[in-house]
Amino acid sequence: MSRVLIVLLALVAGLEQPDLKTAVSSWVAAHRQAVIDELLELLAIPNVASDTPNIRRNADHLRALLARRGFAAEVLETTGNPLVYGNLPVPGATRTVLFYLHYDGQPVDPSKWRQPDPFTPVMRGDGADARIYARSASDDKAPIVALLASLDALRSANLAPTSNVKVILDGEEEAGSVSLVPAIGRYRDQLRADLMVILDGPGHSSGRPTVAFGARGIATVDLTVYGPKSGVHSGNYGNWIPNPAMRLAQLLASMKSEDGRVTVDGYYAAVPPLAAEDRAMLDAVPDDSVQVLRTFGVAEPEKAFPKLQYAFQYPTLNVRGLSSSFVGAGARTIIPDRATAALDLRLVKETAPDDLVAKLRAHIEKQGYHLVDQDPDDAARAKYPKLARLAMIGPPTRAFRTPADDPQARAVVAALTKTFGQPPVQLRTLGGTVPIAPFIEALGFPALTVPTVNFDNNQHEENENVRVATFLDSISIMAAMLRM
Amino acid sequence: MSRVLIVLLALVAGLEQPDLKTAVSSWVAAHRQAVIDELLELLAIPNVASDTPNIRRNADHLRALLARRGFAAEVLETTGNPLVYGNLPVPGATRTVLFYLHYDGQPVDPSKWRQPDPFTPVMRGDGADARIYARSASDDKAPIVALLASLDALRSANLAPTSNVKVILDGEEEAGSVSLVPAIGRYRDQLRADLMVILDGPGHSSGRPTVAFGARGIATVDLTVYGPKSGVHSGNYGNWIPNPAMRLAQLLASMKSEDGRVTVDGYYAAVPPLAAEDRAMLDAVPDDSVQVLRTFGVAEPEKAFPKLQYAFQYPTLNVRGLSSSFVGAGARTIIPDRATAALDLRLVKETAPDDLVAKLRAHIEKQGYHLVDQDPDDAARAKYPKLARLAMIGPPTRAFRTPADDPQARAVVAALTKTFGQPPVQLRTLGGTVPIAPFIEALGFPALTVPTVNFDNNQHEENENVRVATFLDSISIMAAMLRM
Numbered sequence: 001m002s003r004v005l006i007v008l009l010a011l012v013a014g015l016e017q018p019d020l021k022t023a024v025s026s027w028v029a030a031h032r033q034a035v036i037d038e039l040l041e042l043l044a045i046p047n048v049a050s051d052t053p054n055i056r057r058n059a060d061h062l063r064a065l066l067a068r069r070g071f072a073a074e075v076l077e078t079t080g081n082p083l084v085y086g087n088l089p090v091p092g093a094t095r096t097v098l099f100y101l102h103y104d105g106q107p108v109d110p111s112k113w114r115q116p117d118p119f120t121p122v123m124r125g126d127g128a129d130a131r132i133y134a135r136s137a138s139d140d141k142a143p144i145v146a147l148l149a150s151l152d153a154l155r156s157a158n159l160a161p162t163s164n165v166k167v168i169l170d171g172e173e174e175a176g177s178v179s180l181v182p183a184i185g186r187y188r189d190q191l192r193a194d195l196m197v198i199l200d201g202p203g204h205s206s207g208r209p210t211v212a213f214g215a216r217g218i219a220t221v222d223l224t225v226y227g228p229k230s231g232v233h234s235g236n237y238g239n240w241i242p243n244p245a246m247r248l249a250q251l252l253a254s255m256k257s258e259d260g261r262v263t264v265d266g267y268y269a270a271v272p273p274l275a276a277e278d279r280a281m282l283d284a285v286p287d288d289s290v291q292v293l294r295t296f297g298v299a300e301p302e303k304a305f306p307k308l309q310y311a312f313q314y315p316t317l318n319v320r321g322l323s324s325s326f327v328g329a330g331a332r333t334i335i336p337d338r339a340t341a342a343l344d345l346r347l348v349k350e351t352a353p354d355d356l357v358a359k360l361r362a363h364i365e366k367q368g369y370h371l372v373d374q375d376p377d378d379a380a381r382a383k384y385p386k387l388a389r390l391a392m393i394g395p396p397t398r399a400f401r402t403p404a405d406d407p408q409a410r411a412v413v414a415a416l417t418k419t420f421g422q423p424p425v426q427l428r429t430l431g432g433t434v435p436i437a438p439f440i441e442a443l444g445f446p447a448l449t450v451p452t453v454n455f456d457n458n459q460h461e462e463n464e465n466v467r468v469a470t471f472l473d474s475i476s477i478m479a480a481m482l483r484m
Numbered sequence: 485m486s487r488v489l490i491v492l493l494a495l496v497a498g499l500e501q502p503d504l505k506t507a508v509s510s511w512v513a514a515h516r517q518a519v520i521d522e523l524l525e526l527l528a529i530p531n532v533a534s535d536t537p538n539i540r541r542n543a544d545h546l547r548a549l550l551a552r553r554g555f556a557a558e559v560l561e562t563t564g565n566p567l568v569y570g571n572l573p574v575p576g577a578t579r580t581v582l583f584y585l586h587y588d589g590q591p592v593d594p595s596k597w598r599q600p601d602p603f604t605p606v607m608r609g610d611g612a613d614a615r616i617y618a619r620s621a622s623d624d625k626a627p628i629v630a631l632l633a634s635l636d637a638l639r640s641a642n643l644a645p646t647s648n649v650k651v652i653l654d655g656e657e658e659a660g661s662v663s664l665v666p667a668i669g670r671y672r673d674q675l676r677a678d679l680m681v682i683l684d685g686p687g688h689s690s691g692r693p694t695v696a697f698g699a700r701g702i703a704t705v706d707l708t709v710y711g712p713k714s715g716v717h718s719g720n721y722g723n724w725i726p727n728p729a730m731r732l733a734q735l736l737a738s739m740k741s742e743d744g745r746v747t748v749d750g751y752y753a754a755v756p757p758l759a760a761e762d763r764a765m766l767d768a769v770p771d772d773s774v775q776v777l778r779t780f781g782v783a784e785p786e787k788a789f790p791k792l793q794y795a796f797q798y799p800t801l802n803v804r805g806l807s808s809s810f811v812g813a814g815a816r817t818i819i820p821d822r823a824t825a826a827l828d829l830r831l832v833k834e835t836a837p838d839d840l841v842a843k844l845r846a847h848i849e850k851q852g853y854h855l856v857d858q859d860p861d862d863a864a865r866a867k868y869p870k871l872a873r874l875a876m877i878g879p880p881t882r883a884f885r886t887p888a889d890d891p892q893a894r895a896v897v898a899a900l901t902k903t904f905g906q907p908p909v910q911l912r913t914l915g916g917t918v919p920i921a922p923f924i925e926a927l928g929f930p931a932l933t934v935p936t937v938n939f940d941n942n943q944h945e946e947n948e949n950v951r952v953a954t955f956l957d958s959i960s961i962m963a964a965m966l967r968m
Contacts, residue, residue: 106816202720216719218817228780231945234802235700235916236686237776238830239744239795240785245803245825246740253737256730260723292721296712297865301724311723318718319729321815322823324806331805331826331877332590332944333702333917339806341729342815346722381781393815432719433817460816461715 020159020483021419024476027153032472036132038065039121039145039471043134046119047141049104049175055081058103062144062169069151071167076187080179081171085190088151088165095408096164097481098193100436100447101144101200102173105136105464112462123468130468131454137466138457143199143478144169146452146471150478161482166193173200176394177435184442194445195408197481200434201451202459205288207470209416209424209477212449213409214401216312217347218433219357220320220394223364224340225251226376226387231325231334241335245324247386248339254367255317255360260302262317264363270350271314281404281428282309288455295456312431315356316346342393348429353396361390398437401429402446409448415484419476432459452477504643504967505903508960511637516956520616522549523605523629523955527618530603531625533588533659539565542587546628546653553635555651560671564663565655569674572635572649579892580648581965582677584920584931585628585684586657589620589948596946607952614952615938621950622941627683627962628653630936630955634962645966650677657684660878661919668926678929679892681965684918685935686943689772691954693900693908693961696933697893698885700796701831702917703841704804704878707848708824709735710860710871715809715818725819729808731870732823738851739801739844744786746801748847754834755798765888765912766793772939779940796915799840800830826877832913837880845874882921885913886930893932899968903960916943936961 028035045061046054059075062084066073071086081104108118114133115122121134131137147167154161168191170177184191203210227244228237257263274282289301289308305311324339326332345356361371370384373391380387402409404426416424430449440447452474454467512519529545530538543559546568550557555570565588592602598617599606605618615621631651638645652675654661668675687694711728712721741747758766773785773792789795808823810816829840845855854868857875864871886893888910900908914933924931936958938951 107814109814218719220815220817222811228782230780230942230947232780233916233943233945234800234804234828235702235830235914236939236943237780237792238800238802238828238915239789239798240792241780241782242744242784242786243803245806246736248806249733249736249803249825250740250742252730252733256734258734260726294866296714296716296721296725297860297862298712298725298869299866300726300869302726305723308721308724314723316718316722318722318817318819319727319733319823320718320809320817321811321820322729322732322806322808323811325804325826327706327805327807327824327826330591330593331704333704333802333804333828334944335802336805339803340811341733342809342811344718344722344817346719376781378781382778382783385782385784430719431722432717455720458714459717459720460818461717463714 020479021476023157024150024153024479027156028472028475035145035149035472036468039132039142042141042145043121043137044119047103047105047136048107049081049172055104055171059084059171062103065148066167069148076183078179078183083171083183084169086167087190090161090164093162093164096166096193098166098168098191098196099147100168100170100196100198102140102170103144104171104174105139106174106460108135109462114463128469131465132468133463133465135464137464138453139459139464140200142453142466142471143474146474147199147478149475150482153475154479154482159483162484165482173435176397177439178395180439181442191443196440196443196445196447197412198434198436198447198449199452201430201432201449202453202455202457203451204286204425205291205455206286206425209420210427210451211413211416211424212427212430212451213404214349214399214428215430215432215434215449217353217397217399217437219345219347219353219392219396221343221357222340222391222393223343224338224389227335227337229337231337234333234335237335243335245336245339248341251364251367252319252341255363259304261304264359266359267356268314270355271348272350274313278428281426285309285425285427312429313348315348315351318344320344346433347399349399349401353398357392364388364390397433397435400437400440400447402448406446408446411484412448412481415480416477419480450477450481504963505960507641508634508637508963511640512956512959519629519633519956520952523616523626526625526629527605527621528603531587531589531620532591533565533656539588539655543568543655546587549632550651553632560667562663562667567655567667568653570651571674574645574648577646577648580650580677582650582652582675582680583631584652584654584680584682586624586654587628588655588658589623590658590944592619593946598947612953615949616952617947617949619948621948622937623943623948624684626937626950626955627958630958631683631962633959634966637959638963638966643967646968649966657919660881661923662879664923665926675927680924680927680929680931681896682918682920682931682933683936685914685916685933686937686939686941687935688770688909689775689939690770690909693904694911694935695897695900695908696911696914696935697888698833698883698912699914699916699918699933701837701881701883701921703829703831703837703876703880705827705841706824706875706877707827708822708873711819711821713821715821718817718819721819727819729820729823732825735848735851736803736825739847743788745788748843750843751840752798754839755832756834758797762912765910769793769909769911796913797832799832799835802828804828830917831883833883833885837882841876848872848874881917881919884921884924884931886932890930892930895968896932896965899964900961903964934961934965
């Protein structure tokens with residue numbers, strides 16, 4: 001097909017855009033198995049960020065998938081895992097959209113999965129709830145395949161994208177995307193665009209197309225409270241040698257009220273009151289709390305921020321793990337030598353990670369603790385009745401948020417509104433983190449997240465899955481953005 | 485040697501008793517290596533209660549050791565691990581003393597030990613602090629070998645015991661001695677005595693001979709707080725889906741004040757105020773708190789019961805383990821599905837285990853929890869905002885305490901006073917548990933504990949050890965009791 005013809009077809013297609021959804025849906029219906037097979041094939045390549053050989057296999061495979069759609073596709077080397085890059089210029093287009101996705105996945109504990117191997121995808125469930133179970137099924141390989149399929153669908157309908165399309169696939173998102181910002185210096189030309197669309201995360205549980213203007217950041221810390229040098233017999237010294245597990249419990253309890261509000265001094269201080277238009281945006285999001293709570297088997301949410309959208313506007317203090325000596329078969333009757341809580345602090349745009357961690361340190365010291373940087377030595381043990389350590393685990397990731405009135409962002413909202421006949425669900429801030437805020441800052445153009453997978457995908461957990469119907473529907477969302 | 489001669493020698497020896505310690509010490513000095521070798525050989529037989537074949541090897545080996553000292557020795561079968569029994573009647577003796585010890589040991593985690601195998605004993609340290617490292621070095625094989633050596637020492641000095649001597653060696657003390665009481669029906673004649681002396685536990689840190697009139701009991705429970713059905717992403721739901729690890733921390737914190745006092749309603753109610761003579765007994769125990777704290781690397785004890793002996797007169801609520809999701813390499817950014825604390829409650833004579841556990845249940849319910857007996861089903865999850873489970877782990881063991889003025893107990897104190905030139909350290913209650921209270925109750929005669937090993941023996945932990953000098957000195961303690 002000549003370039004002139006593409007341009008002509010694009011102009012015609014602009015007039016036909018009300019039928020875009022129908023056209024894409026028909027194509028998907030006719031190519032259902034091929035699209036699913038492309039996803040299954042991709043999921044079968046293990047993709048934990050530390051698994052370098054398999055990461056390389058993913059990158060090569062994805063480069064070929066991009067090339068097959070006419071992208072000028074390359075594997076871009078970085079100081080870490082490679083990026084996969086594709087460029088599809090469209091004659092006459094005046095806007096360039098950079099789609100960001102990631103091809104690595106969270107570590108796996110196969111013993112907890114219902115299938116032998118998280119990298120041998122399994123289809124379970126019938127009809128509307130059929131799902132594909134595999135690591136990265138939702139996070140984030142389904143969106144990659146859906147984006148590629150949307151290009152096939154457009155081409156089949158003789159519709160070209162209305163923007164220049166660039167794609168960047170990150171190979172270490174689940175490991176903090178540490179090589180992403182350093183790669184900008186080397187690949188600035190390739191990455192130049194007017195808007196970045198991040199295709200990651202769960203869409204709204206209503207199933208409606210979803211646009212998010214920001215995402216929370218994250219800082220992870222380990223908090224250890226020290227007890228006796230080694231575990232001591234709980235009979236011979238119980239009621240007398242202080243117990244670090246109880247003290248850790250007391251320390252954690254001092255950080256949150258019964259209703260779930262963080263009680264660390266100044267923890268929310270940097271977050272300004274929500275403006276009327278912010279509240280309007282949050283209130284317009286359909287309330288799916290009953291369904292979410294039923295799905296997770298929880299009777300009531302925390303009371304501090306009873307509406308989920310409001311909860312996302314504030315930083316969290318989450319206990320993601322606890323450990324002290326043994327529970328279960330290996331348990332022994334001792335006062336343990338230490339107790340550790342693994343915490344994650346979700347950040348909003350206004351809360352700097354260092355500031356929150358400093359406030360947490362001040363809070364711990366206020367509870368009478370002396371903080372050490374290493375396991376305490378005899379001198380520290382003799383001097384301080386209460387010893388603890390707060391250690392940052394890996395670099396933090398900042399939050400980002402594009403203003404709700406940004407013109408490029410409004411264009412995405414308008415395209416989705418036109419294609420689907422109603423506005424998308426618009427989220428001021430996603431609850432989760434894409435480790436991309438410094439990348440967005442460094443690139444200097446606005447960014448939006450368009451999350452498309454089912455909300456109950458067990459992301460980051462065992463039995464991660466993608467609902468097949470949601471995955472196939474998302475192809476129309478991709479097409480709408482390509483035609484905005 | 486004829487029986488008549490033994491009796492004559494015994495009479496003469498009675499006159500010579502002031503020299504008993506010297507006589508035994510001389511014998512020990514001359515037979516040091518043989519005594520140590522006998523202990524090393526015994527420690528080399530693995531003795532975790534669940535390891536049935538090795539338990540049997542221990543029993544057979546010990547029966548032979550008793551027989552070698554002239555005991556009528558038998559392996560007594562029970563519903564569980566066998567008892568080893570020895571009977572050494574002494575012509576003319578009017579008192580029968582039953583020595584109780586155990587030959588099983590706590591489970592081991594070899595990866596945490598400084599030696600490859602906890603059942604291949606290792607000698608480390610020089611001179612006065614030389615120690616033997618192995619599972620059961622102190623708990624409770626050293627006392628077995630010391631008792632046997634004391635009989636050799638007496639025989640070498642032509643001294644017979646002044647009481648009929650019976651020995652019973654328990655093969656499942658660390659597993660709760662569940663077969664001990666049922667065995668009484670079958671072996672009541674063998675077990676009949678005027679006094680039971682329990683040779684177990686650490687002696688006072690002063691190194692002085694020690695007598696304990698009782699021991700605390702124990703009940704172990706697991707407390708689980710439930711969160712979402714499976715772990716959920718801490719970003720997508722943080723600040724909203726309640727976190728079971730934080731709730732467990734808050735629940736545990738509600739059970740103890742900052743100073744270490746249990747705040748569960750009525751937890752100490754059954755314990756009467758200490759009488760003047762009780763206080764006098766507690767105050768007469770040398771205060772070794774500075775040394776103990778330095779050894780364990782702890783600056784200050786808990787404030788609720790600042791003196792260790794007073795701490796033992798009250799029940800405890802100890803967190804022996806904590807677990808929720810992962811800490812360290814496997815940590816993931818989730819709100820975990822559950823969090824569990826393994827607790828042990830040390831009991832005193834006045835506190836019944838069921839009563840304390842009932843009070844704990846009432847406390848948990850008062851914090852707004854609905855208690856379940858199994859993992860909650862969907863109906864319970866939909867109905868109750870706060871779900872927890874409190875499960876007894878194994879049967880509890882009651883405390884015991886022989887009155888301080890019991891004549892048989894006073895005879896032991898008098899014998900030790902005479903041999904060592906000063907009264908032994910007299911403990912109203914040992915902090916630890918010997919799972920023997922129902923056995924004592926069922927036998928119907930008084931019981932005393934004479935703990936002889938070093939206080940810093942890492943009992944129940946990795947790198948359990950016995951200080952060689954303490955072990956050898958304890959042979960004189962055994963001899964004094966045989967000659968009381």
